[in-house]
Amino acid sequence: MLSKLARATVALTLTSSCLVQAQFATKVPAAEASAVAGIVEDDPADFPKFKKTGSPAYTLYSEALPIPAPATPKYKIINPVTNKEIWYYVGALEFEIKPFNQQVYPKLKPARLVGYDGKSPGPTIIVPKGTESVVRFVNSADRENSVHLHGSPSRAPFDGWAADITNPGEYKDYYYPNFQSARFLWYHDHALHWTAENAYFGQAGAYLITDTEEDKLGLPSGYGKQDIPLVLSSKQYNSDGTLFSTQGEDTSLWGDVIHVNGQPWPFYNVEPRKYRFRFLNAAVSRNFDLFFVTSTATNTRIPFKVIASDSGLLEGPVQVDDLKVAVAERYEVVFDFSQYAGKTLFLRNDEQAGDGK
Numbered sequence: 001m002l003s004k005l006a007r008a009t010v011a012l013t014l015t016s017s018c019l020v021q022a023q024f025a026t027k028v029p030a031a032e033a034s035a036v037a038g039i040v041e042d043d044p045a046d047f048p049k050f051k052k053t054g055s056p057a058y059t060l061y062s063e064a065l066p067i068p069a070p071a072t073p074k075y076k077i078i079n080p081v082t083n084k085e086i087w088y089y090v091g092a093l094e095f096e097i098k099p100f101n102q103q104v105y106p107k108l109k110p111a112r113l114v115g116y117d118g119k120s121p122g123p124t125i126i127v128p129k130g131t132e133s134v135v136r137f138v139n140s141a142d143r144e145n146s147v148h149l150h151g152s153p154s155r156a157p158f159d160g161w162a163a164d165i166t167n168p169g170e171y172k173d174y175y176y177p178n179f180q181s182a183r184f185l186w187y188h189d190h191a192l193h194w195t196a197e198n199a200y201f202g203q204a205g206a207y208l209i210t211d212t213e214e215d216k217l218g219l220p221s222g223y224g225k226q227d228i229p230l231v232l233s234s235k236q237y238n239s240d241g242t243l244f245s246t247q248g249e250d251t252s253l254w255g256d257v258i259h260v261n262g263q264p265w266p267f268y269n270v271e272p273r274k275y276r277f278r279f280l281n282a283a284v285s286r287n288f289d290l291f292f293v294t295s296t297a298t299n300t301r302i303p304f305k306v307i308a309s310d311s312g313l314l315e316g317p318v319q320v321d322d323l324k325v326a327v328a329e330r331y332e333v334v335f336d337f338s339q340y341a342g343k344t345l346f347l348r349n350d351e352q353a354g355d356g357k
């Protein structure tokens, strides 16, 4: 609250057009004012700390980067209310939630995941702005689910609120408006009591809105060609190769095996040209601080351009030499490999990101 003296000073310096604002400031309800006054800042000492965990050793860069397949709408109709096209992702059960095994460690037991028709991350939905969509999530898993499209102003029945669960044996059709400008959203489980567990075990995927304004910019394009989603997650494995569970964990699970599109530390062969990389932090606790180096100069970070964040394109590209991506955030970058023909580059993470840094 402003003191009487402060309020008088403010009023004197305001122009007449600001008087409404000044009046508004003095009409904050008492309950709200006391609630605001009662806000206690987080104590950094309370933040979850990085925990050293002991997953079995994994051979770096032993497998190629998988690219989640683009989802295919089964049919398209015109919404008679909005007159907009609706793409229906309901036919092929590509969004059927069910368990599958992933052989993460070649000589150990497979890990049991729960993803979408045997895949995690799930298929990437790519829709143009102004085209509506309906996605059928079928629950063939062994516990309830609820799907949240993170970043979408979805109507309440389709927003995946935690108690709006779909039980095993049921399905739900989610309707999405897609009226925002081009941007990177993501879908993930949000079921009450199970969100972290379900997301960590595989229920997450990318959702891209495109638009003609973005198309005009000449950015590296072609999904899976020069426009590459990089869905990051961090997991922990038991000594037998099975996935360590988040269940019972009440502070954080940092994980020590970094996955990109579901594959630990993959390699990716690129052409000497510009690429658009779309980063999503789908980890349940770990933040990332990413940077590029060459294999021969690992202490020299190579500049690159950030072009978009959670809300789509920035006003202009921003050149950086590292990029922090907190849990659930999306950032898109353009990296130019044209000077690096025949060379090996590493995309690295500062292990301590989020742990006091």
Ligand SMILES: [Cu+2]
Pocket: 148, 150, 188, 328
């Ligand atoms: Cu979310």
